[in-house]
Amino acid sequence: MSAKQEEFAELDTPALLLDLDQVERNIDRYQRGAASAGLQLRPHAKAHKCSAVGRIQVERGAVGLCCAKLGEAEAMAAGGVRDLLVTTPVVGGLKIRRLVDLARSAKVAVVVDDESNIAELAQAAGSAGVQIDVLVEVDVGQARAGVAPGPRAAELATVIARSRGLRFRGLQGYQGKLQAVASFSDRDALVREAMGKLRLASDGVRAAGLDCTVATGGGTGSFPIDIRLGMLTELQPGSYVTMDTAYAKVALAGEGDEHPLGQPLTILASVISKTTAGKAIVDVGWKSASSDGGLPSVKNRSDLIFEFAGDEHGSIRSSAGELNLALGDRIELIPSHCDTTVNLYDRFAVHRSGRLEGFWTIEARGKSQ
Amino acid sequence: MSAKQEEFAELDTPALLLDLDQVERNIDRYQRGAASAGLQLRPHAKAHKCSAVGRIQVERGAVGLCCAKLGEAEAMAAGGVRDLLVTTPVVGGLKIRRLVDLARSAKVAVVVDDESNIAELAQAAGSAGVQIDVLVEVDVGQARAGVAPGPRAAELATVIARSRGLRFRGLQGYQGKLQAVASFSDRDALVREAMGKLRLASDGVRAAGLDCTVATGGGTGSFPIDIRLGMLTELQPGSYVTMDTAYAKVALAGEGDEHPLGQPLTILASVISKTTAGKAIVDVGWKSASSDGGLPSVKNRSDLIFEFAGDEHGSIRSSAGELNLALGDRIELIPSHCDTTVNLYDRFAVHRSGRLEGFWTIEARGKSQ
Numbered sequence: 049m050s051a052k053q054e055e056f057a058e059l060d061t062p063a064l065l066l067d068l069d070q071v072e073r074n075i076d077r078y079q080r081g082a083a084s085a086g087l088q089l090r091p092h093a094k095a096h097k098c099s100a101v102g103r104i105q106v107e108r109g110a111v112g113l114c115c116a117k118l119g120e121a122e123a124m125a126a127g128g129v130r131d132l133l134v135t136t137p138v139v140g141g142l143k144i145r146r147l148v149d150l151a152r153s154a155k156v157a158v159v160v161d162d163e164s165n166i167a168e169l170a171q172a173a174g175s176a177g178v179q180i181d182v183l184v185e186v187d188v189g190q191a192r193a194g195v196a197p198g199p200r201a202a203e204l205a206t207v208i209a210r211s212r213g214l215r216f217r218g219l220q221g222y223q224g225k226l227q228a229v230a231s232f233s234d235r236d237a238l239v240r241e242a243m244g245k246l247r248l249a250s251d252g253v254r255a256a257g258l259d260c261t262v263a264t265g266g267g268t269g270s271f272p273i274d275i276r277l278g279m280l281t282e283l284q285p286g287s288y289v290t291m292d293t294a295y296a297k298v299a300l301a302g303e304g305d306e307h308p309l310g311q312p313l314t315i316l317a318s319v320i321s322k323t324t325a326g327k328a329i330v331d332v333g334w335k336s337a338s339s340d341g342g343l344p345s346v347k348n349r350s351d352l353i354f355e356f357a358g359d360e361h362g363s364i365r366s367s368a369g370e371l372n373l374a375l376g377d378r379i380e381l382i383p384s385h386c387d388t389t390v391n392l393y394d395r396f397a398v399h400r401s402g403r404l405e406g407f408w409t410i411e412a413r414g415k416s417q
Numbered sequence: 418m419s420a421k422q423e424e425f426a427e428l429d430t431p432a433l434l435l436d437l438d439q440v441e442r443n444i445d446r447y448q449r450g451a452a453s454a455g456l457q458l459r460p461h462a463k464a465h466k467c468s469a470v471g472r473i474q475v476e477r478g479a480v481g482l483c484c485a486k487l488g489e490a491e492a493m494a495a496g497g498v499r500d501l502l503v504t505t506p507v508v509g510g511l512k513i514r515r516l517v518d519l520a521r522s523a524k525v526a527v528v529v530d531d532e533s534n535i536a537e538l539a540q541a542a543g544s545a546g547v548q549i550d551v552l553v554e555v556d557v558g559q560a561r562a563g564v565a566p567g568p569r570a571a572e573l574a575t576v577i578a579r580s581r582g583l584r585f586r587g588l589q590g591y592q593g594k595l596q597a598v599a600s601f602s603d604r605d606a607l608v609r610e611a612m613g614k615l616r617l618a619s620d621g622v623r624a625a626g627l628d629c630t631v632a633t634g635g636g637t638g639s640f641p642i643d644i645r646l647g648m649l650t651e652l653q654p655g656s657y658v659t660m661d662t663a664y665a666k667v668a669l670a671g672e673g674d675e676h677p678l679g680q681p682l683t684i685l686a687s688v689i690s691k692t693t694a695g696k697a698i699v700d701v702g703w704k705s706a707s708s709d710g711g712l713p714s715v716k717n718r719s720d721l722i723f724e725f726a727g728d729e730h731g732s733i734r735s736s737a738g739e740l741n742l743a744l745g746d747r748i749e750l751i752p753s754h755c756d757t758t759v760n761l762y763d764r765f766a767v768h769r770s771g772r773l774e775g776f777w778t779i780e781a782r783g784k785s786q
Contacts, residue, residue, distance in 0.1 A: 062786065063786075136729060140745050161690055165744060192730055192732070321506055321530055321531070323530050329561055331508075331785070335757060335760045335783075340703045340709075358561065358593060359756050375531050388704060394783055416729060
């Protein structure tokens with residue numbers, strides 16, 4: 049048993065571990081990258097869902113946080129982060145009332161792609177006497193939410209600018225599908241194409257006589273491209289802080305350069321059954337490691353292969369044949385997709401230099417509303 | 418907008434809905450099936466993770482509940498269910514202490530497949546002066562936990578029977594992979610083969626002079642076979658109460674007969690973006706619907722097709738081409754895999770005859786420890 053295993057012996061499994069030294073290094077790495085390009089960093093809280101991590105990001109230079117859902121923004125505000133952008137449209141009376149409530153105690157911005165939604169937001173903000181910053185979401189190739197990169201962005205921007213209670217701030221253009229393109233040069237070309245669409249939209253907004261102060265978007269994979277390109281004013285990377293096996297495969301630096309980000313997020317798992325020579329069963333399955341991004345890998349043990357074996361079981365075998373794991377032994381898994389794995393846990397067990405420091409609540413876990 | 422949509426207008430989305438009329442019908446259907454065969458029903462709490470549902474199952478005849486993990490059993494006991502079988506080995510000092518604590522206030526059984534684990538259990542139960550019922554898990558083809566169906570089961574049973582604090586109760590043989598075999602006749606043949614292995618093990622236990630009182634196993638798909646086969650004394654179906662699209666494809670009755678179980682579990686979703694003619698974006702993605710079992714379907718709208726579009730987005734298109742959905746419209750999705758979808762939510766919104774009755778806490782959500 050390694051020293052690290054002894055340190056964590058008091059932890060029950062499965063547990064979600066977060067290495068704070070590596071978290072801080074990852075945060076600083078991207079903060080420096082953004083600052084050196086004169087850009088603002090607004091990291092995406094959807095990756096960690098934890099206000100303690102968000103506060104570190106803000107303390108180290110981030111302008112605020114992005115949140116995928118209003119519930120996530122409410123959790124981050126309650127945890128002390130006061131400048132928040134909700135990156136998904138907030139639609140319907142129930143949610144808009146919550147958004148207005150949130151705007152009383154935090155600086156809140158939201159994206160829109162629909163005129164009736166703008167009217168509802170304006171009505172609610174105006175009545176409540178609060179101001180909500182609004183950005184028009186432009187579809188730069190994600191084919192999800194957002195207006196086409198033609199005249200529609202300027203039309204909506206004009207409506208927002210005329211609306212009491214709302215302040216037009218700029219555009220969002222997020223190219224999520226491109227983040228995980230493994231080749232740097234392929235990703236570079238695709239990101240440039242997507243950002244060209246956003247420039248078309250921002251040119252249209254400016255031609256309509258409006259300030260387009262903020263152009264927000266980007267992610268962990270496009271970050272090294274975005275900081276050189278100069279289209280976005282504000283960058284939204286999320287996974288860079290926790291990382292996962294999917295992003296570990298994405299070339300973030302030049303060919304042959306060392307990967308600039310560490311892997312602070314792991315799942316501590318225990319062997320709970322060992323009845324055959326070549327296989328061990330651990331206590332991690334679909335309910336404690338997400339599978340939408342593929343299979344977790346085993347940290348520091350490239351000879352071991354994890355496979356899902358049900359909701360609460362995983363199977364471990366060795367590419368070398370023989371498997372030197374016994375009942376009760378522990379291993380660390382690196383999640384394949386950090387966002388959806390974090391969303392399964394109530395807390396991080398945070399550690400530094402191999403010592404457990406405590407637990408940080410993942411307040412926005414399950415806050416999909 | 419339908420009457421049902423108006424009824425649920427006070428509900429924010431995504432919300433996990435549970436139709437209590439259908440839940441009760443499903444519970445009664447399997448309870449009657451087990452009772453008519455003279456078998457005990459011990460439904461698996463891993464499917465619903467909610468003590469309020471578990472209490473209905475017990476009130477309507479179940480002998481107790483199965484739990485996949487100790488944390489699930491603790492949550493069910495705290496919710497008033499007092500006869501619990503943990504269907505996964507409980508390994509290591511931290512967990513065994515918790516198991517012993519639980520055994521002070523509830524009737525607890527656990528499965529084992531390892532002699533050192535039995536020794537630890539006996540030591541802890543003996544010292545604490547509690548009794549824990551123990552069953553030997555037999556690998557009947559799942560190739561996960563469990564001893565091979567040879568003499569090993571009788572050897573472990575003999576060790577258990579000699580251990581202070583432990584009571585040998587019988588065997589568990591679970592054939593999870595066979596539950597979803599769509600064809601009834603294929604599944605029938607495979608279940609008979611698996612149960613033949615369990616019979617071999619139980620014959621060995623009896624030949625060693627021990628009572629094999631309980632033979633527990635089975636699931637929603639094998640249920641109609643298990644109640645005819647007479648090998649198991651206790652049945653463990655879980656998904657039958659909530660159901661999902663995967664089990665909807667499994668023939669549970671004879672060819673041509675109506676599916677005997679309803680679909681009480683749905684996800685209420687809202688359209689949050691509608692900028693193109695043929696597509697709508699809803700607020701349900703990987704964080705509010707599990708994907709390990711495939712894609713959710715759209716309830717009562719076989720023309721609509723759901724696809725995941727990220728952590729918090731889903732895309733809806735129509736097989737008919739034109740899509741009559743507007744911003745703010747709501748649809749109900751049927752999860753592809755109930756267990757892992759339930760594990761994403763803190764509560765069910767329970768309804769009856771189209772009227773919301775309240776919220777039931779999913780106490781064991783995330784209780785993978």
